[in-house]
Amino acid sequence: MIDDDGYFGESVAATYDESSAAMFAPETVEPAVDVLAELAGEGRALELGVGTGRIALPLARRGVGVHGIELSRAMADRLRAKPGGEAIGVTIGDFSTARAPGTFSVGYLVFNTIMNLTTQDAQVDCFRTVAGHLEPGGTFVVEVMVPExxxxxxxxxxxxxxxxxxxxxxxxxxxxxxxxxxxxxxxxxxxxxxxxxxPFRYVWPAELDLMARLAGMRLRDRWEDWGRRPFTADSPKHVSVWEKPAD
CATH class of the missing domain: 2.20.25 (N-terminal domain of TfIIb)
Known part of the structure; x- marks a missing residue:
């Protein structure tokens, strides 16, 4: 049964960190935080699908102001209960359309979360929503698999x-x-x-680039991973960065 928390209700939230333990390892988290902290600069970061704070908490410890959007109240409660979690604001809602307060230097979606939006329209809406949150010159970052x-x-x-x-x-x-x-x-x-x-909807890199263009953004970088290795035809995933025009 699907409740108001979607597919990430209390039964999933209670064991999420343990079931995804490899994704919480420092060697996985720190390269992502390095990139996002660099892109945030002196500004704020917006995480869509913030979950239990896997990326948001270490990013905040770097001195970056972080706000999250999260559909699941159960996941957000787990975030708030962690040390430092009270400093991260959370807007409860669908991240394809929900509006968070203020503007941001960087918005980001990690760990295939863009695919939680199960229609192309919702994915397009997400890009437009993020563009509306970004300051001029701000960036949107997506980490997602390449369909196998x-x-x-x-x-x-x-x-x-x-x-x-x-x-x-x-x-x-x-x-x-x-x-x-x-x-x-x-x-x-x-x-x-x-x-x-x-359920998910897989999405191709070129398709994401077109979604970004519809939202007024352009591709700036694409790597295979957070270590910025080159993206190739054999890459299993990509980390892509789109930029909102500075003017």
């Missing part, structure tokens, strides 16, 4: 991403609509099982 369609032979629509003795994860793709879903199966020691499925 090359792993799909004709007639197959499923790609496993984790196969273990107690957990199974796989993605399903609809190449006609760009709809996809991540499915998670867990089995406990006593044989009890659980299943969770989350």
């Amino acid at each position: 369609l090359r792993k799909l032979p004709p007639g197959q629509n499923t790609v496993p991403f984790h196969v273990g003795t107690d957990r199974l994860g796989f993605d399903t793709y609809d190449v006609a609509t760009q709809a996809m879903a991540s499915h998670h199966v867990k089995v406990t020691e006593d044989g009890e099982g659980s299943f969770r499925s989350i």
Whole structure:
């Protein structure tokens, strides 16, 4: 059942940090924070889908003012309960349309969160919303996977991403609509099982560039990762930076 928190209600929020532990590792977090702190400069940062504060909290510790937009009250409550969380303002709402107070030097979406918007219209709205928050010369940063369609032979629509003795994860793709879903199966020691499925919409780099142009922004940089390695045809994801004109 989907509640007012979408797919990230209390049952997910309670174990989110532990289930995504690898994404909280310093070697994963710090390069992202380095880039975002540089782009923020003396200004403020807006995180869309701020979650439990994986990026927002260490960015704030760098002296950057951070405000988040988050649909899930349960996730936002986890953020506020952490040391330093009370200093990060949170607007509860859909980040494709919600308005946060003030303006910002940088807006950002990390860890494939742009794909939580499951229609192209919503993704376009997100770019326009961020552009409306940015100061002249401000930037919008998105970290997102490159769709793994090359792993799909004709007639197959499923790609496993984790196969273990107690957990199974796989993605399903609809190449006609760009709809996809991540499915998670867990089995406990006593044989009890659980299943969770989350819908997404995958999106191509060139498609994102067009969304940015519709919002009045232009591509400034694109890398394979936060370490700024070159983006190539074999890159599994990209970190892209679009800029709002300074004038």
